[in-house]
């Protein structure tokens with residue numbers, strides 16, 4: 001392939017990816033859904049995109065799945081189910097609590113999965129979000145993830 005055409009292709013690919021991303025964003029149903037909690041789902045969605053969450057998690061596919069990390073496509077439903085499991089030993093009582101706990105204290109309950117644990121038994125998920133996120137940011141993320149049913 002000539003160098004010029006190759007650049008053309010790369011440009012087209014970048015354009016296509018940008019189009020898919022913005023298109024997907026505009027059609028997100030959470031934009032039109034009222035949520036009864038202190039956070040803001042739209043702000044949470046922005047945060048989710050800017051933080052490294054998406055480099056590990058796939059939010060478009062259902063739980064569990066994901067070779068590196070559990071998928072979060074229906075995390076609200078799954079979170080409500082997980083807190084009632086007999087082997088759940090974290091402190092959360094409901095879906096919101098479970099999602100919050102998962103973000104600030106990943107080791108509280110480690111989802112059984114192919115590669116979700118490090119060799120030392122700790123969660124592969126970074127344990128620093130509890131320090132780096134403000135309480136308001138955390139609530140925005142929780143409310144956003146609660147829209148994933």
Ligand code: HEC
Nearest residue numbers: 051052053056069070099102106109110111116123124125
């Ligand atoms: C380096 C990869 C990585 C990054 C970055 C990451 N996570 Fe995770 N996350 C994981 C893994 C692995 C698990 C499963 C192990 C566990 O339960 O701790 C997990 C679990 C979770 C769970 C519980 C999922 C379930 O199925 O019960 C939630 C919710 C979650 N992450 C949200 C987030 C959010 C929000 C961010 C960004 C602020 C984030 N994660 C960033 C790897 C990551």
